[in-house]
Amino acid sequence: MGAQEQLRIDSRQEADRVVLSLDGELDMANAPLLQRAIEAPQLNDTKTVVLDLQGLTFLDSTGLRIILSAREQCWRRGQEFAVTPGSQQVQRLLSVTGVGEHLRTLASADEVLA
Amino acid sequence: MAASADALRRRLRPSADSGGVEVLPRPRADVWEIPFAGEDLFELRQLVSSWATKEAMGEEANEELVLAVHEVATNSVRHGGGVGMLRLWRTADTLVCEIQDAGYISDPLRARRAPGNEASASRGLWIADQICDLVEISSSPRGSQVRMHKRLAHA
Numbered sequence: 001m002g003a004q005e006q007l008r009i010d011s012r013q014e015a016d017r018v019v020l021s022l023d024g025e026l027d028m029a030n031a032p033l034l035q036r037a038i039e040a041p042q043l044n045d046t047k048t049v050v051l052d053l054q055g056l057t058f059l060d061s062t063g064l065r066i067i068l069s070a071r072e073q074c075w076r077r078g079q080e081f082a083v084t085p086g087s088q089q090v091q092r093l094l095s096v097t098g099v100g101e102h103l104r105t106l107a108s109a110d111e112v113l114a
Numbered sequence: 115m116a117a118s119a120d121a122l123r124r125r126l127r128p129s130a131d132s133g134g135v136e137v138l139p140r141p142r143a144d145v146w147e148i149p150f151a152g153e154d155l156f157e158l159r160q161l162v163s164s165w166a167t168k169e170a171m172g173e174e175a176n177e178e179l180v181l182a183v184h185e186v187a188t189n190s191v192r193h194g195g196g197v198g199m200l201r202l203w204r205t206a207d208t209l210v211c212e213i214q215d216a217g218y219i220s221d222p223l224r225a226r227r228a229p230g231n232e233a234s235a236s237r238g239l240w241i242a243d244q245i246c247d248l249v250e251i252s253s254s255p256r257g258s259q260v261r262m263h264k265r266l267a268h269a
Contacts, residue, residue: 006156027155028188058159060184061237068233089177096244102231 006030009037017048019109023055026063034063038070049074052109053086059093068099080113082106122157125149129201137252138259141210143203150198152191158200159184162211169204171266178245179264183211185238186260190215194258204266208247212261219253219260 007030008023020037024030043049051067053059059067067083074081082104085091094100106113129145150158162183166176183200190198194217201212225243229235239260243249248263 025156025159027184028191029152029155060181060188061241062188064237065233065235068231072233088174089181092174092177092245093181093241096241097237098228099231 007033009033011037011040011042013042013046016046017050017113018043018046019050019052021052021055021109025058026056026066027058027060028062031062031066034066034070038066038073043079044077046079048080048082048113050106050109051081051083053090054084054108056086056090059086059090061093061097064093064097064099067103071103080104082113084109119157119160122148122150122154122161126161137254138212138250138261141203141205143205145201145203147199147201150187150190150200151196155184155187155191158187162200162202165202166209166264169209169266171209171264175264175266179209179211179262182242182246182249182262182264183213185241186213186262189238190217193217207267208263208265210261210263212259214257214259216257217253218255219251219258222251222253225249225251 006025010021010023012019012021022034026034049070051070071081084106091100094103126146126148129147148161159180163176163180166179171179187198187200190213194215198213198215201214203210225239227240229237229240242260242262246262247265250261252259
């Protein structure tokens with residue numbers, strides 16, 4: 001089974017934001033897919049990047065590291081960065097590592113940032 | 115997907131002597147072992163999950179055990195020579211997963227220290243230590259064993 005089949009990333013542009021929806025499992029094997037999605041040129045001019053984690057069923061520390069570096073990259077571009085809550089496993093990892101409380105979290109990808 | 119998970123399961127075998135690298139005491143239980151490499155991590159998670167389900171572990175504990183094993187196995191792939199051996203057994207009330215590899219954990223107490231929030235922080239061992247009931251680490255320049263204990267039900 002290839003890394004692509006375990007993780008699917010859809011990118012959609014909405015007004016002043018780009019939403020990247022993650023479906024499947026994010027681990028060491030497919031973390032580069034997310035890295036590439038974050039570096040895509042169409043993200044350069046948006047005001048906000050939202051990582052929609054609602055379809056993410058598994059996240060590990062490597063995936064977490066990519067999410068945090070994606071956030072740093074967005075900040076360097078002067079963009080807002082937010083996530084939506086993932087599965088129980090994803091939320092537990094974010095809570096165990098303490099990273100969750102430092103991530104701006106929207107109830108859903110449609111929520112407007114204040 | 116099912117085919118490759120089955121391929122991994124076919125490599126499961128009764129554990130015999132491991133060549134003298136072990137320092138932690140051998141368990142008095144039937145032990146199953148399976149060698150793995152980086153391309154096996156997805157199937158390794160499925161294997162541990164279905165074993166824990168068969169042993170009637172609850173869903174949350176199951177997910178935590180799977181994550182702990184995955185994190186330590188990822189360390190084997192990244193720092194421990196690229197491959198490792200997973201061993202599985204159960205005691206009266208606990209499932210135990212042990213990973214052995216050729217890596218050297220020069221600072222085993224790292225598992226007990228919370229990493230920072232920076233993107234580059236290493237979190238694998240610390241996560242395993244947080245979500246298991248006990249993590250034993252034995253490491254020398256000849257290799258490492260990380261033994262993760264997860265109780266089946268909390269009384």
